[in-house]
Amino acid sequence: MTNTIYQVDAFTNSLFGGNPAAVCPLDKWLSDDQLQNIAMENNLSETAFYVRDGNRYLIRWFTPEVEVDLCGHATLASAFVLFNHENHLGDTIELFSERSGNLTVTKHGDWLTLNFPSDDIKQLELTENLYSGFNIRPKAVYKGKTDYLFVFDNETDIKNLNPDFAEIGKLxxxxxxxxxxxxxVDFVSRFFTPQCGINEDPVTGSAHTSLAPYWAEQLNKTSLTAMQLSEREGYLKCKHLESRVEISGQAKLYMTGTIILE
Incomplete structure (x- = not known):
């Protein structure tokens, strides 16, 4: 059995930037073990799998270690593949995740816009055990559905963070x-997730479902520009729509290959 696989750099307009994701179109679902093993073999922060279901696509995302509820850059990469290499007609793609519900991606030239549920973040007391994994003290901490959000004084702090991944992994x-x-840009970020086997994710679309609502309130504006300051860097445009967030980016195809499954 063979299956086509793509590798796409997401949230960038040039190769070797943004966040690389693998995309595997499937005719039908493989077993969970096979999906996880493919993601482990790819050894990228995320591998996306999708299956056509009528006029929409069912989608799942795996890190090398676990299945995750939502992944922005691998969804962007999947849409890029569908629009440019898998003959999807029209400028909108409807997706469904059993973990995150209905998702859409819309094409505007070479920009792709994700429409994701907005995260609901709550401010917490800033205790030392929460930020002990960082060399700089944040000024505030929030908690969303799956992630903590630490707010720092300025962009220099974000660049100079030296995380202790063993400590972070305890949260x-x-x-x-x-x-x-x-x-x-309006705001910058980084994302650390040793809990999922990735110390620092290069560009994290799903994190912007928390970031966009926070910064929309702080800056009193709904349209925002953002950069994720990993080594590869990524550029995003966000729009806060109350219960939803639009996250826009570009992508570049790096590789097309064939998986051989016995």
């Missing part, structure tokens, strides 16, 4: 989003 969450007001 009961998917990962830690760190953020501050940007110097050339």
């Amino acid at each position: 009961d969450c998917r990962g830690i989003i760190v953020t501050a007001k940007g110097s050339t």
